[in-house]
Amino acid sequence: MNQSGPAGQHTVRRHNSALVLNTIATADGLSRASVAARTGLTKATVSSLVDRMITAGLVVDGGPEHRVGRGRRGTALSLSPTGPHGLGVEIGVDTLSCALVDLTGRVRVSWTLEVEPRGRTVEEGLSQVADLVGLAQAEAARLGVSVGGVGVAVPGLVESSTGLLRSAPNLGWRDVPLHTELRARTGVTDRPLLVGNEANLAGLAELWFGGREDRRDFVHVSGEIGIGAGLVVSGELFPGVRGFGGEIGHLSVDPAGPPCSCGGRGCLERLAGRAAVLAAAGVPAEPEGGGGDGMADLLGRLRDHDAAALTAVTDAGRWLGIAMADVINLVDIPTVVLGGTYARLEPWLRSTLLAELDRRVVSSGWAPIAVEPSVLGSRAAVQGAAGWVVRGILDDPEPFLVGPPT
Amino acid sequence: MNQSGPAGQHTVRRHNSALVLNTIATADGLSRASVAARTGLTKATVSSLVDRMITAGLVVDGGPEHRVGRGRRGTALSLSPTGPHGLGVEIGVDTLSCALVDLTGRVRVSWTLEVEPRGRTVEEGLSQVADLVGLAQAEAARLGVSVGGVGVAVPGLVESSTGLLRSAPNLGWRDVPLHTELRARTGVTDRPLLVGNEANLAGLAELWFGGREDRRDFVHVSGEIGIGAGLVVSGELFPGVRGFGGEIGHLSVDPAGPPCSCGGRGCLERLAGRAAVLAAAGVPAEPEGGGGDGMADLLGRLRDHDAAALTAVTDAGRWLGIAMADVINLVDIPTVVLGGTYARLEPWLRSTLLAELDRRVVSSGWAPIAVEPSVLGSRAAVQGAAGWVVRGILDDPEPFLVGPPT
DNA sequence: GCGTACAAATTCAGTCATCAAACTATTTGG
């Protein structure tokens, strides 16, 4: 049983509102009649629901549609570009990013701040985030749109029930009550403020904005400084019980391998993480303070067929393959999407990765596994964070639909 | 969006019926008033719903409750022991089991047939199953109860959308359309006939009948001939996209380890499976045709503090720990339940297993992991299969609640 | 140029499940 409460007519309304709004979202420009046909609701019901959404400013009633044949033309419905926006923030290791995204998923404005990497105190970090949110809210006001909520992406383990950041090794943060702190500092108290893991949100961004409406099941691997993953199943994130899911960085791919900072041995991150790959390829170490772009260097070497670079990357593909095989055997997902750094390395990783998958995945015989590079760039996580808010609205628009004055 | 269809009043009824029935199921002997209080529904609504369930024979109106204090006594409601039963079947390697389970989860009758291990053709196997189902149906008729559906547990990969058994190495079966075949052979066409993986169903059995109503999140490891797992999250099985989830038998715990029949190297099953542990402990090989009980032998040696046996089992615990750490890092589950063979070995496995978990699980620092032996015996999978049917009824009783004649 | 066929959208009565509140039934405490 879905431990949910009692249902009443309002529940029906809620459900159908979401259904109609999502239908409009996935197929822009539908008429009321087509929405009715697609959803199985009556034209009358759809009209009633759509009217409320129009008065609430979530949907706009465009001009008449273009269609051949006789009969009256329907009016094209679309998500309102001036409806509530999602505000996404990403707390990166050396950047702080922010984006305003409208209901259709389009990025309206985005900022990226270079910040002092590491060594930042929690206090500094939080006030920087609060400032940025304030800036974005001002911008939203200038654009004349409201902010429907704030989503925050963090490179660490976030307890979903409390919004507590348990551990973010790359930031050097531990046990920071992000949700409470940011509510207080940003003054966002009457709208959702969501905090989530950066890799998970990047996965969701890929789902929503990656142009793969057909693919509703995949693992999105995002290799930035650490390695994380987002498991997307049936078009929804699978975050695990407390929200710590998808932590593939410390899957043990070689129990006899080199020791890792986490205490284990032969962790994926230690063997196929950015630092490990660059080192194995012989790329000079990146200075701690940022600046040097080892990845560009590596890509150059790969294009020049540098032997060490090629070996380093194909080896990484092998380790990644072992880890992904584990993931697929465990949660049975047919597609691997390579994001972050791995997206750019995909051409060179691909063959060894696929070879390991074919060999190790129990179901590979009759259900081949697809490997694809992500189409989103480094902004995936911010977009995911903002999109999270937008999704929340589309999936439950009821709070925005004030009762009609009648 | 939960790609579900339109909602109407009937949807509300459905939801609330399930809610009320589940409330009665989890707390036997409640009165209508208490159900109303717990669910948040009105007394009037609860009365109306309960009445339908009583006329449908799902619920019985017991005598007045015993309670101190003033006020009228309520009438105790319980699940009807003569309501529809779940019929579970387990196709094992050398056994064929079957059980009739009532709505409360009690096993009413159960059979176990020893059958020729392996070498059985699909044809033979299927007709044996059909015969057994026929037998059980006859018994149900004799008891005067109806069969609400049939659940079948198989040691192999079952595609959940089609009920196709893709592969069952230990049976030697491949690509058997179990669902269609069994529908045809058993004549069960108007009631659900569900086919699922044995390890997954054992996990569900642990959830429903293991007396752990509080624990709604765990991995259940069942080590019989092969090693499988059931991931239970928020009180529901997580079967993966196509139903092949939980295949931990071929997680690679040692990439440089011995080759496995699956083509990989150092698979968990190869290192910590029953055969491997027995061999490492120096227990004489079990004859192919069954008979010898190597496990009893092993347990004897363990109690006698036999060095080889102890090392074999603690090593297995270590391998299992590596695999479980991967599982937990990936899907973030706080509890490991050891079922099947491992339940009996738990006292000896425990410490090395826990040690690996503590070391490798990223979240172990602030969220300790519990390890517990299963309380269910070898009948777990059959019970799970039967319980699956019962759950289906409790979670959607509507089909059984014929409209009142009024 | 005009009527007819056709499709979109709205209107309105009907249905149905919930709720709130009043009412009946039962039991205890004073």
Added chain:
DNA sequence: CCAAATAGTTTGATGACTGAATTTGTACGC
């Protein structure tokens, strides 16, 4: 023996959907 408390039923109101009829708008045929 009555007042207070609790269980369960009855009744009318509310709200959301449906289905059919109606209105509005567009194109095609003559």
